[in-house]
Amino acid sequence: MSQTSITDILNSSPLDLTPYESLYKHFHANPELSCQEKNTSEKIASHLASLNAFEITTNIGGYGLTAVLKNGPGKTVLLRADMDALPVKEETGLPYASTVTMADADGAIKPVMHACGHDMHITALLAASELLSSPEIRKRWSGTLIALFQPNEERGHGAASMLADGLYNKIPLPDICLGQHVMRLRGGSIHSKRGTIMAAADSMRITVFGRGGHGSLPHTTVDPVLLAAHIVVRLQGVVSREINPDDVGVLTVGSLVAGQTENVIADKAEIGIDFRSVRVETRDAIVAAVERIVRAECLASGSPREPIFTPTRRFPPTFNTHDVADKLAVSFGDHFGPDFEPDTERTMVAEDFSVLATGRGIPCCFWFLGGIDQETWDGAVSNGSTGEIPGNHSARFAPVIQPTLKAGVEALCVAALTFLREGV
Ligand SMILES: [Zn+2]
Numbered sequence: 527m528s529q530t531s532i533t534d535i536l537n538s539s540p541l542d543l544t545p546y547e548s549l550y551k552h553f554h555a556n557p558e559l560s561c562q563e564k565n566t567s568e569k570i571a572s573h574l575a576s577l578n579a580f581e582i583t584t585n586i587g588g589y590g591l592t593a594v595l596k597n598g599p600g601k602t603v604l605l606r607a608d609m610d611a612l613p614v615k616e617e618t619g620l621p622y623a624s625t626v627t628m629a630d631a632d633g634a635i636k637p638v639m640h641a642c643g644h645d646m647h648i649t650a651l652l653a654a655s656e657l658l659s660s661p662e663i664r665k666r667w668s669g670t671l672i673a674l675f676q677p678n679e680e681r682g683h684g685a686a687s688m689l690a691d692g693l694y695n696k697i698p699l700p701d702i703c704l705g706q707h708v709m710r711l712r713g714g715s716i717h718s719k720r721g722t723i724m725a726a727a728d729s730m731r732i733t734v735f736g737r738g739g740h741g742s743l744p745h746t747t748v749d750p751v752l753l754a755a756h757i758v759v760r761l762q763g764v765v766s767r768e769i770n771p772d773d774v775g776v777l778t779v780g781s782l783v784a785g786q787t788e789n790v791i792a793d794k795a796e797i798g799i800d801f802r803s804v805r806v807e808t809r810d811a812i813v814a815a816v817e818r819i820v821r822a823e824c825l826a827s828g829s830p831r832e833p834i835f836t837p838t839r840r841f842p843p844t845f846n847t848h849d850v851a852d853k854l855a856v857s858f859g860d861h862f863g864p865d866f867e868p869d870t871e872r873t874m875v876a877e878d879f880s881v882l883a884t885g886r887g888i889p890c891c892f893w894f895l896g897g898i899d900q901e902t903w904d905g906a907v908s909n910g911s912t913g914e915i916p917g918n919h920s921a922r923f924a925p926v927i928q929p930t931l932k933a934g935v936e937a938l939c940v941a942a943l944t945f946l947r948e949g950v
């Protein structure tokens with residue numbers, strides 16, 4: 527391996543990020559909901575085409591797209607950014623705040639905002655693509671670079687739908703998948719860890735059936751409200767009574783819908799649950815317990831029909847392959863110094879990034895990018911109020927463009943070059 531450090535390579539050919547700051551504002555002001563990222567995807571494709579270096583494939587699993595640069599023998603490294611926004615009414619007051627509304631999947635008109643910072647992920651990956659494909663930098667690495675822009679992260683199906691659409695028949699199979707997420711952390715800082723960095727998250731809709739009738743004649747009915755109420759109470763015991771206290775789990779009943787009016791006994795109830803876990807075994811134990819309790823309560827109530835379980839979202843845990851995380855810890859430590867945290871706290875927030883890797887046994891690593899103004903962050907740390915700074919999914923989540931963008935671009939380049947320099 528050459529003695530030149532990755533930092534020296536990046537410093538030898540700095541990229542002017544001014545156009546990318548404008549591009550970030552454009553994406554921020556023009557967010558699109560999950561599965562509707564049409565204009566975002568077209569803008570990304572045309573920007574990538576203007577770099578004159580990549581083979582571009584569009585419309586993979588919806589509006590997903592990839593850009594591939596084959597640059598000699600070596601590793602194939604995939605860098606991933608997600609593209610979708612949320613049905614949130616922006617309240618940041620920023621000059622480039624979104625005023626966009628669009629129809630969601632059910633046809634309801636919703637305000638739309640990049641409240642999870644995916645606009646930062648897109649912009650950083652576009653800038654990293656320009657930098658890594660520039661003639662000066664390209665001479666310094668060998669292998670294949672893939673920039674992947676994923677739709678529909680927020681509903682949890684984007685990575686899976688790209689795979690289902692034959693992603694790895696359209697592009698080379700990567701040796702390593704890498705990705706990042708802007709978070710409520712000090713601007714410009716990078717945080718990662720070996721092992722599980724983000725929890726698994728599942729959502730499920732459960733329909734239980736009764737036999738409706740007149741409110742005055744309960745003995746002629748099976749009341750689904752009473753049935754659902756028993757289920758809601760019993761579900762509270764799953765994590766507290768069945769999961770090892772040393773382990774981590776969350777189960778929330780987020781919705782309960784039954785009946786139309788006071789004097790009619792309904793004929794069904796719908797229960798919406800969300801659960802989080804860190805270990806696959808724990809997830810399976812929660813699913814099994816939920817099914818057991820629901821079926822048993824249906825039996826206890828004399829329900830006339832089997833309950834229906836409809837999974838609505840599924841995010842696996844994001845597990846950073848030890849070997850990849852260890853190599854990145856060295857590169858990030860060298861490049862970012864004290865702004866890199868190698869053993870960050872695991873979060874119960876979830877991501878579908880790892881679906882791109884784990885299904886094919888590909889090693890992967892994910893890291894967090896701090897997006898909060900440094901002065902604001904340091905002030906909040908000194909008075910213990912960092913929790914009050916608006917974070918991801920808040921209508922007031924407002925990452926500062928710099929140094930967030932610069933650090934996001936550098937993190938992608940440092941991470942990719944860690945593996946693309948191995949054969950040089
Ligand atoms: Zn999100």
Ligand SMILES: [Zn+2]
Nearest residue numbers: 642644679707
């Ligand atoms: Zn996100």
